[in-house]
Amino acid sequence: MASTLAPATRETAVAPKAAARRASRARRTAVAWLFLAPFAVVFVVYTAIPTVAALGLSLTDIRGADLRTPFAVDFTGVENYVRLFQDDTFVRDLLNTGLFVAVGVPLTMVTGFVLALALNSGVRRLRGLFRTVFFAPVVTNVVAAALIWQYAFHTDGTVNKVLGAVGLAGPNWLDDPNLAMPVVVLLGVWRNFGTAMVLFLAGLQAVPQDVYEAAALDGAGRWRQLRHITLPLLLPTTLMVSVLLTVFYLQVFDEPYLLTGGGPLGSTESVALYTYRQFGAGEFGMSSAASFVTLVLVMVVSVVQFRLLRSRT
């Protein structure tokens, strides 16, 4: 009841304090944004504006030659998107990209998971060494890796030499439309399973040990522990790794560009390669439309993952 007794005093006492608090908060906000400024500038110029601009450009007929005369560009609405999905090349590249995702993601994840499991549970000695070896491809330059792959998968290359030694006639890997894709995917898996392994290892180490001890006391064997404890508890990690890899393979460019140039006969050409080619041909509008299809796919994958994560955890 003190407040009704002396309302005036309270007003006069509190108001300057609130004003001072507001002023100090404004000051703190200004200081904080000063700290954020370098990141914010790069983000606005190289991410925010380009994302909006990509959508904008995809709705115009802008070509490379129009860069100097931006007002000559016409708004064409969804025409680029219609052309895109009528273009057999784009549809093929979309399917190829889907194949990269469908084969590359599970292969990368299973390899990474099995190795993480082996390193986490069975191996005490040399664990660090194994982890280093399995992670090394992740830090390896892709151009260098692709050159080595080309050398090794050449008709007279090392791989066929090894196959010859066991009496098999090695094919011409990178010139065969049916075999080029598996080699390109293999390069992708080799470069990425280390990432999956490290993330799974982090997830495995977060599983409390006493859960296993309790399960072992109840008579659950290794296999049942894996199925009923490890896998369910690792679900958030699994979803995260799968989305990370899906987003990565959706944008696959370096591997096919360097190893096969998208060939033979377009059998390894991805959407990112299509985007790059349209860009190189000066078709900025078409290129932006193709790139926006990638953005939408990535967003769909991310949103679905967040939904799943939220409903499961």
Place this chain on the structure above:
Amino acid sequence: MTTTRIARSLLYAALVVCALLTTVPFAWGVSGSLRSLDDIRSDPGALFPHHLTFGNFTRLFETQGFGTFLGNSVVVALMVVAGNVVAASAAGYALAKLDFAGRRLAFGAVMAALMVPFTAVFVPQFVITVDAGLADTLTGIALPSAALPMSVFVMRQYALSVPDELLEAARIDGAGEFRIFFRIFLPLAGPAVATITIMSFLNSWNNFIWPLIVAQSMSTYTLPVGLAATSQAAAHVTDYGLLLAGAVVVMLPVLVLFLFLQRYFVQGIAGTGMR
């Protein structure tokens, strides 16, 4: 007892096989780089050089442009690392330790930036780079990577673990925010700064598609772009010895760095995954 011992031995054997399969490409690369052109021509797929030679490496450094590519890669990497250390330590600190209007928005921007695919934005990025007069310059190559969202994220996660009491105590003693940042936070942030340095160096050193787009003349090619261009120019008479020597020079600095500092490499990757 014996069954677990057998199982363990099998596990080690399987891991050794996997490790060999993983490292075999490195071995091919190095072995190929140590073979002469004649050696490769006469027996293309041989696992080991018939005669060891370092000739490919000397030829490589005599090849026009290679020294320039190497220098460009180093300069771009230095710019990228400097930018990331400055931008990410400041932004990460603010996001974790300062209370301000727009904090959620700023963090949302970092998360969104992590998810925007490069292929979706490179056309406008290129237009902006051309408009800014930075096409075909090393600055134009470095700038988009100068403040990676991944670096900000790693620094923010680290800053969260620094106790607030430490910063509050300094505030009560009258220290300004910049003083607190430089005198108290940064000296504690060594591991995070190391992680950011390594991750952004790796990102820059291995970046391929953006330098491929921005660098239009040999004088601004980075090492990967120069190497890819050399390999495409030589499509008909592929000089594998020379190309593999180039591949080894591109791979080696990072692999050596990795052997010594793998803890930070792994931290960085694990950090980016923790969305």
